[in-house]
Amino acid sequence: MDSINPTAMFAALSQETRLQVFRRLIKAGPKGLLSGEIGEQMGVRQNTMSANLAILLNAGLIRNERQGRSVRYFANIPAISDLLRFLLEDCCGGDSALCNPLVASLASVSEDQR
Template identity: 45%
Template sequence: MDNTNVIVALAALAQVTRLDVFRLLVRHEPEGLPAGELARELATPHNTMSSHLAILSRAGLVSGERHSRSIIYRANLDCLREVMTYLVKDCCGGRAELCAPLIADLACCTPSNRGALA
């Protein structure tokens, strides 16, 4: 991950509908959602949703896989991890206690804590 890739990813998320799409897809991992359902859930016209998904896809944040007549979209959690890691790589300057609150907030995503989110 480099500056350019991070900027592209952040720019893709810097729009309300695209951010909502990405967050909705994260909530539906690992199954993903069909494009039509994303459009319905977010009350967005299908052609507009298609444009948003294309931007997120080019940024590497989502991927689509054809299943019969539908395309199922999934969040690319590896890309999200890379962006987040890039942003906080040097956050504490060697002082781990400064990063502890951030790490604690992200701990909700660990497998042992996933049930607590439901």
């Protein structure tokens, strides 16, 4: 859990626009989306979108890459996998056999993406 801050992640996702942005970036996959594309798709002004992206970025849920004058954003899949693994570590009333397959699959996705 040292690599993630679950409280910051949930706080970032507790606002509707940020949750929608996050879901769009997950759906976009490895190609990501330019910040302007996200704002246009959602009908959100540039300064508002920039503020929302900064919150998601600071929470560790997304990452970005500068491409010339533009910035492309991506879902931070390893951090999302770590968060899900954190949530499921002690699940199923101590019967880890019920959750182990899911936790193991999240671990392999996280390691593959690093």
